[in-house]
Amino acid sequence: MYSSTLTLGAPLAKRLVEDPPNYEGPSGLGWILAADFIVFLPIFLITAYTLTHVYPTLAAVEDPLPAYEALPIDDDGTPKPNDEPAHTAQPGQPITASLRATxxxxxxLGGWLANFRGFGYYFLVNLAVIIATGIISTPFFVPSSVGHLLALLGTAPLSTTWTHVVITAPSTKSFSSRIPPVNKVYLATWFPTFLFWAAIQASVILPTLLAYAIGLNLQTGETPSGSDAGKALAVAGLSLGIQAIFVIPAHAALARVQASLLPADEDPLVPFDRSFAGRVEPEIITGKGFATFGAAIKTIPRASWIRIYLLRIKVFFVTMAAFSVFGLVLAAEILIAAAITGNKN
Known part of the structure; x- marks a missing residue:
C-alpha cells in the first residue's frame, strides 16, 4: 500500500503543478453555513449531551423528600399539649421536575459552561467502549452486539465515575482518583448493565424484525405508499414502546446503582436516599455497601416515574424545537442566497 501510494503520488503532484485547480475559496453561502455551525454547535451539544444524558441521570438519582409531621409549638417555643392537632409538612417540588430548575x-456550579460538565469524560468513556468493542469483536469473530456488551461491562468503572462526576459538585480530584473500587463496581453494575444493554438491543432488533415481517419498504428512490406510512408508524410505535417500558427503567436503575457507589464524603446535587428506604445497609455492617437492581427499581415511587417520563418528553420537544429553528434558519438563508445569485445573473 505504501509503495503504490508513492507511485501514484508523483504523476498526481506533477499534474497539480502544471494545471492547478481553479479554487477561489468558500462562497458566501459557505461562510454562512460555517457561521451557522459555530452558532448552533453549543445548542446541539446541550440537546445531545446535557439534556439527553445529564438531566435524565439526575432525574433517576433524585429521591422525593418525605413529608414529616410538624411538632406543635407555642409562641414561646415550648411544645403544645399532645391533644393539639399536628400539621403534616409537605415536601417541595423535586428539582428535576422542571427543566428551568435543573x-x-x-x-x-459554574455558569453557562457547566452545561458541558463531564463531557470530556463522557467522550473518553464512549471512545473506550468503541475501541473495546472492536478489539473484542474483530479478532475473535464475536458478534458486534456481544462485543458491545462485553465492552460495556469492562468499562463499567469508567461509566460509574462519569455518573459520579455529573451528580456531584465540581471537585479538584482527578477522574482516575474518583474511580470506585473496581471489584465493587463489577459486583454492583454487571446485572443492571446487562439489562440496559438488552433493552437497547430489543429497541433496535424487534422493530427491525417487525419492519421485515410487515413488508415495510423504505428503500431510497422509491415513493412510499400510504400503507408504508402506517407500517412506519407501527414500527416507530413499537420502538417507542420498548424505550418507555424497558430502556428508560433500565437506565434509571443503572444510574441509581452507580450512585449507590458514591463515596460517603461526596454528596449528590439532588436529594438521594443512600439507604434506599432501608434496603441498603452501610458497608461497615454488611461489607456490601451498594444497591441491587431490585432495590434501585423498588425505591422509585409512582410520582418519580411520572417525573422521569415527563422529563424525557420535555427533552424530546426541546430537541425538536432546536432542530426546527435550525432548519428554518438554514432554509431562509439558502433562499436568500439563491435570490441574490439569481439577481446577479
Whole structure:
C-alpha cells in the first residue's frame, strides 16, 4: 500500500503543478453555513449531551423528600399539649421536575459552561467502549452486539465515575482518583448493565424484525405508499414502546446503582436516599455497601416515574424545537442566497 501510494503520488503532484485547480475559496453561502455551525454547535451539544444524558441521570438519582409531621409549638417555643392537632409538612417540588430548575442548579456550579460538565469524560468513556468493542469483536469473530456488551461491562468503572462526576459538585480530584473500587463496581453494575444493554438491543432488533415481517419498504428512490406510512408508524410505535417500558427503567436503575457507589464524603446535587428506604445497609455492617437492581427499581415511587417520563418528553420537544429553528434558519438563508445569485445573473 505504501509503495503504490508513492507511485501514484508523483504523476498526481506533477499534474497539480502544471494545471492547478481553479479554487477561489468558500462562497458566501459557505461562510454562512460555517457561521451557522459555530452558532448552533453549543445548542446541539446541550440537546445531545446535557439534556439527553445529564438531566435524565439526575432525574433517576433524585429521591422525593418525605413529608414529616410538624411538632406543635407555642409562641414561646415550648411544645403544645399532645391533644393539639399536628400539621403534616409537605415536601417541595423535586428539582428535576422542571427543566428551568435543573438548568439553574447546573448553572450554579459554574455558569453557562457547566452545561458541558463531564463531557470530556463522557467522550473518553464512549471512545473506550468503541475501541473495546472492536478489539473484542474483530479478532475473535464475536458478534458486534456481544462485543458491545462485553465492552460495556469492562468499562463499567469508567461509566460509574462519569455518573459520579455529573451528580456531584465540581471537585479538584482527578477522574482516575474518583474511580470506585473496581471489584465493587463489577459486583454492583454487571446485572443492571446487562439489562440496559438488552433493552437497547430489543429497541433496535424487534422493530427491525417487525419492519421485515410487515413488508415495510423504505428503500431510497422509491415513493412510499400510504400503507408504508402506517407500517412506519407501527414500527416507530413499537420502538417507542420498548424505550418507555424497558430502556428508560433500565437506565434509571443503572444510574441509581452507580450512585449507590458514591463515596460517603461526596454528596449528590439532588436529594438521594443512600439507604434506599432501608434496603441498603452501610458497608461497615454488611461489607456490601451498594444497591441491587431490585432495590434501585423498588425505591422509585409512582410520582418519580411520572417525573422521569415527563422529563424525557420535555427533552424530546426541546430537541425538536432546536432542530426546527435550525432548519428554518438554514432554509431562509439558502433562499436568500439563491435570490441574490439569481439577481446577479
Amino acid at each position: 438548568n439553574r442548579l447546573i448553572r450554579s
